[in-house]
Amino acid sequence: MEGPGSTPYVPALDGLRGVAVAAVLAFHGGFGWATGGFLGVSTFFTLSGFLITTVLLVEHDQHGRVGLRRFWSRRFRRLLPASLLCLAGVVVFGATVATAGQLAHLRVQVLAALADVANWQLIVSGTSYADLFAAPSPTQHFWSLAIEEQFYLLYPVAMIGLFAVARRTGDVRRTVAVGLGLAVAGSLLATALLQGAAVDRIYYGTDTRSAELTLGALLAVALHRRHLDGAGRRLAGSLGLAALAVTVVAWSRVDLADAWLYRGGLTAFALVSAALVAGAVHPGTAVSQALAWEPLRRLGLISYGVYLFHWPIFLWLTPERTGLGTGPLFVLRVLVTVGAAVASYALLERPVRARRVLAGREALVLAPAAALVVVVGAVVVTVPGRDAEPTFEEAQALVEAGDFTDAPVADLAATPPPADLAAAGRPEIALYGDSTALRLGLGFGGWVQASGLARGEGGVNELGCGLLPDDHFTRFRYDGEADAPDTCASVDEAWAADIAATDPDIALLVVGPWEVADWRDEDTGEWVHLGQPAVDDLVRRELDEAVDILSAGGAVVYLLTSPLIRIGTQDGVPPAFERPASDPSRMARFNAVLAEVADARPGEAAVVDLAGYLRSTPGGEMDPTLRPDGIHLTWDAATAISTDWLGPEILRRYLADRGPVATTAPATAATGSSPTTGP
Template sequence: MASETPRSYRPALDGLRAAAVGGVILYHLGYPWLPGGFLGVDLFFVLSGYLITGLLLVEHADRGSISLLRFWARRARRLLPAMLLMIGAVTAAVRWWSPANQWSARRGDLLATLFYYANWHMIGSDQSYFARYAGVSPLRHAWSLAIEEQFYLVWPLITIVLLRWGRRAVIAVPAVGALASCLVMVAVYTPDNPTRAYAGTDARVQQLLIGVLLAVLTRQFAGTRLAGWLDSVAGARLAGWTGPLAAVAVAAFMLTVNDSSGFYYRGGATLVALVVAALIWAVERAPDSPVARLLSLAPLRSVGQVSYGLYLWHWPVIQFVPGHSWMRVALTVALAATSYYLVERPIRRGRPRIVAGTPLRVAMAVPVALAGFAALAIVSTTWATGTRAQQFETMNEAPCGVGRWLCQRVPAPAGHPVIAVYGDSIAMSLDPGFVELAHRHHWGYVLAAQQGCNLTGLVSSVSPQPESRQVTCAKESAGRLRKLVDEYRPTVIFSISSMEWEGFVRADRSYVKSGSAEWAAGIHDGLAGYIRTASRAGARLALAEMPPVAPRFKYCPGATTTCAQPPTAATIATNNIYRQLQEEHPETTLIGTSDILCPARSCPMIINGIVVRYDGAHFTPTGARWFVRRLEPRLIPVVARS
């Protein structure tokens, strides 16, 4: 997200940065009317490729060479101070306020962010960039910064080589690279989890390279017929038409393109980058055009100047700070402005107000700071005692392995019953308790659980724009249940899931909000269909009530047993539907959960000194064992009757 320019200051480019960061923030805040706000990152990538390559070409033209050390030092002064400040704040927030899965889960995130390989870490650890559930990394947004830094490290080296080979190589190599990157994105895209295609350097470098091509065409080809025509009156007229058309196209993309849309991954990303490049060229070529003047307005310029800080801070603020969107935006702006005026700008100019000394001393302090933060992230993972320790205890690995939802966890001795646990991530978090239960009773145990896949067969979503995996869950619902029964022949299927926050999307793509009468009818019919399917499969069904939600740890920093909340209206409504279904289907056993998790009609996070659910919904391993032991007397008769 470069801000240095190869010639005099161009305010319209700061306006483009403002539009880009604004789109990303609104997207992350979850506004459904801007599903394509994530394309702000695409705009940043194209702009970075354009500006960085322009800097390199200008330096080569002026000096006859490119100083890699000088280039990398400028990048370090520009990017590292604010990044280190943000990482330090996130480290402290994870240490004191984060839900329980954090130190063991966040250690890798911290180190990956520090050393700019966050995108590959996210892919390698099977994190979904598009997930919207408790426990999402507060550093998830660092993937794009990692790609840019990887580009800053490698591209200057390639540029030096290409300039020695000649003008044709300077344009041919980025063009071929952009095409190859586009093909990689198409090849690695999978609808169930597009993260590999979205965050992989090889798939996303196409946008940086399209920015490179723009810089090469406008600078390296100066003096050619093409450059002469573009600088002519006809070129200015073309820029005047291109600017508004490209601006409207970018806005249309942001208003319509969905992050799970196959269009984006099958060429749409390349098209967006080309349109953005056309917009950049238009405002550069015609700085007095209406679009350029609009982007040069003082408020947009001011936002653009602090856009790097806004991007750094917005996602941690969204993750850690409860409240209305405007409060989060205001805090993000305050943090970004403070970082810019007290840290970033002074250090970039070599006159830091806080860190005294020469620029050389400041540069020498950077690796020391990196090492210090890395040590802090690693050493702090070992800290935790007593009840406080339990908040950090979560399952760090998928029980069935990465990408698998069905597996046999405990083999059944000959002639003994098999219990299957079926549901979503709530069911998955109960795995440690059911492993112990199966061993105690010599039962077989099969886990059939996948994040975000509830029991209804509906396209469940917290917004009118469902994630691709939610659509897939709905389509595969009946087939998943048949696969479980065909492969493992369970005696009893224990089903549990959470639907508290989610409405659902109809076949006509209209949205039904949670809690409405139509929502209740849809949940009833969906659960009834699940019960019929399970009954036809020949297994006895034990249907657990939806577990009422407890407060999250970050809202209970004291970790006291008095931190509790009553069951929500959505939980009560859903569990009334469960009771109605049991009356309609007496062959189904309803397993109560509210009396276990909500003694005295209030749901605490800590019960009997145990942190039962680190984020208010998902069970810690200790909490899972505690909870399943209390379910045990209710499950034994169901298994015995089967």
């Protein structure tokens, strides 16, 4: 059923492939009517299990055995050539248009895709903080191909074992069915045991998704050497037609965030797909005739290439690069994808499968050579340059270690600081906040060391944690919906401990981007945001509490205003649509609440207008060279801002608030203290 050959060719099954890949394309096109299009992958799983099992059963009937070498060779010739071509394209994507965030992990992602373990790489790597602001990986879609390849590797071996048992029992159908039934039960058990884990573990896991393939295999066993006539064929056709209707509804109504999917729902949908396959495989039924429609059949023939090439093409052809709206852009993306898939099918895939090229030992030489070229390319394009921006994790390590030797501004001490600032007496400065504080701390820490006008041993920044979340708000909606990091619950204690340990003279608080997100009220289940009285009051209380903690040792607390943010910006290119948290009125309200708290606590807290300073620069508040992701300063920008304005401004404000102290000559960069922010 993979085509004319050892098993009968069923056009409707290619048509089903075409429908399934069309659903995936619509889902990735971002259409609201295709929120469940990702289930097209589940349909592929079930269809693959059915087809592969049919091939194995027919081979066992004809030869009394399964030839592993022949089986794996067919899979190799069917899947590897286009996969290598796609990964070569991904390397070119990385060398030309990939964002810094995409390049950061591209090497390991390409290697994982080559090794058919992309799904496990996604599980092991998890979602880093940077992923919240990064463009998707061009190899993201290889997770499903990895699951299928792992299935193709292990499943025929398991079937050989079941066939061996069947020789003793004398009943092939029952023996294989029992074995496959146990495999489905094991997959469901794995899903049950993983309840409470991250849903990505269930979604990407081979163990949890294998039931969808195995149910297709069970269908193949049930239908093998059985020819339904009359009532049986009508029943299969009716079930298939009903399954097609359910599938279309699911593709349009189900959402990836629906909890039931991860509680056995994906396996339940595989039952629907199995019914659809059962109807399609019987010519003459209504569902078989519908799916055998020639355009669908032809799309199904190239569905593997369409799936492979569509994702990097979709990432390449963005609204920003094309200037097109959703509908016209989708048409362009699909046309380019289909063109690439047709070319691959005609010039590469079909000739290799038919052994017109790469016959015999040629394949043994050229396939590894092609894979090596892809690997070398992935390594070369991901070698970081000297001026590469550190990741969040690297930035945190640099700040904790006080290592600013690679600061983009070569010599921060080249411009002597104003002499009057020495009267501040080298105060101890500590910086507290979220990831924006961390990025600012890279530059501010360098200024502290180079100027010798201040010291900085303390500070705490926690990725993903500002004043919110708290016990009442733990789930946010920013660029997607997620739970706040568990570490946020202990931020207050970490700040208090750091204040007690380092006793700074000045505490800088840098927050804002998390406070303007949508937050779910755990009592009502409603989504709320800054600008609503209840949230305004909560943020005001959290700011008051922060000032209490940071001023406990006598430090003066400077509250830095937050500039506007633009979520979804990639390498300075604005997003195709604005997220609610980017609404300027929300950040304006946050800064207003900030000022209210400072005004109510004279002598303890004061506002330092970072947002106003950025507005005064030539590129303005949203200058993409300062904040390429629309939120975080680059190291270069943080260094320039700290040197030109923020560091001296803090000391001037401190002198005005506390008065001059007896001073000695400022320390030089060589003897200056270490970082302004800590772990």
